[in-house]
Amino acid sequence: MKTIKTIPLFFLLYSLFMNSSSANPFSLAAKVGSLGGGVEASYRINPLFSVIGSVNGFKFSIGLSNRNVELNGNIPLFTTGVSLGIHPFNNNFKLLAGIFYNGNQFDLTSTLKHNVTLRGETFTPEQVGKVKVTDYFNKLSPYLGIGFDSPLHNESSWSFIGELGILFQGSPRAKLKRTGGGKVSPLIKDYIEKQAKHSADKLFLKYYPVLSIGMKYSF
Numbered sequence: 001m002k003t004i005k006t007i008p009l010f011f012l013l014y015s016l017f018m019n020s021s022s023a024n025p026f027s028l029a030a031k032v033g034s035l036g037g038g039v040e041a042s043y044r045i046n047p048l049f050s051v052i053g054s055v056n057g058f059k060f061s062i063g064l065s066n067r068n069v070e071l072n073g074n075i076p077l078f079t080t081g082v083s084l085g086i087h088p089f090n091n092n093f094k095l096l097a098g099i100f101y102n103g104n105q106f107d108l109t110s111t112l113k114h115n116v117t118l119r120g121e122t123f124t125p126e127q128v129g130k131v132k133v134t135d136y137f138n139k140l141s142p143y144l145g146i147g148f149d150s151p152l153h154n155e156s157s158w159s160f161i162g163e164l165g166i167l168f169q170g171s172p173r174a175k176l177k178r179t180g181g182g183k184v185s186p187l188i189k190d191y192i193e194k195q196a197k198h199s200a201d202k203l204f205l206k207y208y209p210v211l212s213i214g215m216k217y218s219f
Helices: 002-017 186-203
Strands: 026-033 036-044 049-065 069-086 093-102 105-112 116-118 121-123 131-136 140-151 158-168 173-179 207-218
Touching: 026 158, 036 069, 036 207, 049 093, 049 186, 069 140, 069 186, 093 158, 105 186, 116 186, 121 186, 131 186, 140 207, 173 186
Parallel strands: none
Antiparallel strands: 026 036, 026 207, 036 049, 049 069, 069 093, 069 105, 093 140, 105 131, 116 121, 131 173, 140 158, 158 207
């Protein structure tokens, strides 16, 4: 009985680790997209499964504004993670499920546009000065997507790749970092953090869209 039970397990392990579908199962790729520029390494385990590791990053300036607060600064993007590729049709189309370390954030300098009154206490722009605040997201973010690669010609080691997905990074959380002046009242601190969170939440969806294209070399 034990021998009979081990036969399905043997064939499962064999199909996962031994039955590679490609003469060139390893690949490296360079890509660009909504997560910035990136590189990825992948291994085609067998006709049904592949494993992909990637690193992405970029940085750009941004200006946000609402009725009471002006926010200016940078958005450094940084993600790195691993995904499992599932090839349901035994070809270069794949479904992707992964987990990423998410370093995406807003590094902003906040200034009041005019006097703000909170619980009977009035704060002036001169009194508060410039306040630096960071909006950040879940450090571990699940990822779901689809992808494909298309060889440039028959039996070419070079392929054009594309990917579309969603990074579930959650709603932003804001944290005041430091100020150019003295100590900030807890009232205005909480107020600025809420304004920064609200502004970031309108721009950066908690379901962050991922779109990328690039070139891959298999070997």
